[in-house]
Amino acid sequence: MIWLTWRQFRVQVITGAALLVLVLAAVLISWGEVSGLASSSGYAGCAGTACAAAAETFLDALQETASRLVYVGTIAALFLVPALVGVFWGAPTVARELESGTYRMIFSQSVSRGRWLLAKLGLGAAAVVAGVGLLSLLLTRWAHLIDQAAGNRITPLIFPGRGLVPVGYAAAGFVIGVTLGLVLRRTVVAMAVTLMVVAGLQVAAPLVVRPWLAQPISTAAALNVDDLDGIGMNVETGEMHLRVQSSINGAWVLQNTVLGADGKSFVGPADLTKCGPRAGFETCQEWLKSQNLQVRMTYVPGAKFWTVQWREFGLLVALTTLLSLLALWWIRRKLV
């Protein structure tokens, strides 16, 4: 059973492994550059308040390098991997057998349907976990200093490309592909639906699932007018929008709004004699101070990174297991 699964799967595994080797090579080659820049910019081993400036220098120095390409490329790659694995490894695994009728030959050998599917699921998932796990492990270490300097590893852009979660997404993508292939019975249809489902999962995760898993903290504090990032206003009606910069380093800010004295989102109207084209910026600041504005901030602190990683990984493992059980049940009971 394992031999057959391997024999049918080997082209995909070899293709995947070749791509993985390319990416790993790029990561390893640029390793020296990243650590070189980290020490030359004084970021590596910095202490205290000097760190902020050193981090700035370090990130600026990275901008023009090949490592920057690796950084962006691997983020994109890890976003694509779950869908690619689901579409090209998962979906055809069973659907192709159903389409070509070869399942009838296999089911008439002395091996049960459940074992057949289990071998396919097990071997496929093992390959996915091993490959993506290795990539994520190396990448997380490689990007350790960059992530620290940028303080953004918990933000939606970086989070799914670090730590455990990439493994979970890739395994889920594979099993989603297999299950859809089994249920839909058509390779091309299964591939298309897998793509949509995996992409939907990746979109839904930061919008719905992760905030729920992370249990963000909400704070409300008086607005410090100096923190204002920008003021937008309509000179006719006096309607205004205030943007506040997030002042929490390393956190994922979900919500950041200025509230008026009534506790509702502040939209003006501004006193056009004090704020506006004819009044000075100083007077406007003074006026804003008098409005008793508050800043409501909802955020996940950077320190929660591993907690959220584990929770999301656990959820993905549960999803993968559940779908595998569904597929095993389906092949025994529902498959004609």
Added chain:
Amino acid sequence: MTSALRTEQLTKRYGRRTALDRCTLDVPAGHVVGLVGPNGAGKSTLLQLACGLLDPTAGRIETLGERPASGSPRVGFVAQDTPVYGGLTVAEHLRLGAHLNPSWDATLAERRIAQVGLDPAQRAGKLSGGQRAQLALTVAAAKRPELLLLDEPVAALDPLARRTFLQGLMELTAESGMSVIMSSHLVADLERVCDHMIVLVGSRVQIAGDVDEMLAGHHRLVGPRRPVGEGSGWDVIEESHTDVQSTLVVRSTAPIDDPSWQVNRLDLEDIVLAYMAGAAGGAGRERVLEGQR
């Protein structure tokens, strides 16, 4: 001796469509059984139920005294259009069989591949229809099943490949003594190879039994026109009348001694066709009658 295949009121529905309707059968082991019927009569359904690929909607089915389950080492199955893995070579198919079947007979498999002239290094996707059928038969037979089910194995083959395939199948049957049930929509394919026959028309079993008994028990009667009476000691399978003459196909175990009938022998194809025409329904026959008047 256990039956190769036994069904009781076996019914299979796909949604609203009934593929098999209350079929009751008992096929003894040790025979080569032909399953004939027009396309869509339920032959594939019956075979797939027998090998456990499908589950019945109602009724019971047993193969070799057991409830069918896919993955049974005792039952072999060659599906319609003999699916094989296009990307795997002939040798890899044998390896696959060896890996998936504890009872695998490697000597038999290799001997047969050599005998039918297949190149072990050839990819199965490049084989001709006849070669592919031989490969599928080899994989199914080397498993050493007690019952081998074949779904339209020769339908897509040219006459020579058909002959070669049936020769191979009969040789395997002769040396292993396994029971065989094979379906076809052409009686001619089955006439020589089968000693037992099941006629399936419109999802129902019309007749099942020993071929020699079927040949001996069916007659074509030609005589002056008369109404066909009930209880004349025979069953009328098919009838047609002109204004002066009646032609009947009847089943009767006793000899027909009414001298006003001219009694003719029927071959297997005649008998099967009579059942197919008979099952096509009275309406069709009425129309023929009108046309003749």
Added chain:
Amino acid sequence: MIEFHLDARSGVAPYMQLIQQVRHALRLGVLREGDKLPTVKEVVARLAINPNTVSKAYRELEYEGLVTARPGVGTFVTKTLGSLSTHEPLRASLQDWLAGAREAGLDNESIEALFLSTFRSFSEART
């Protein structure tokens, strides 16, 4: 060793055709006592027919005492059939009967039909 062949259009059951071919070979002297018949597997592989058909024919021949099966070795001829010369007196009386039929005004087809129907009911009564 003899080689069997089948005529699909003869209307004679395949096993009967095999029996007839063995008898014929015995009569012509093609097969002699001690000769081996092809194995069931060989016949089946050549003619693509049901093994039970061949076994049935061989059983019938054995029952008639013409051959004997030695398990694991093969089926051997044990008896030769009388030569064609024994047919001569029978042929003469049949010719007489045919002459009588012609005198009675029967044409060829009627003679054939009469012969076949009589022959059939005769053999059915005997078996």
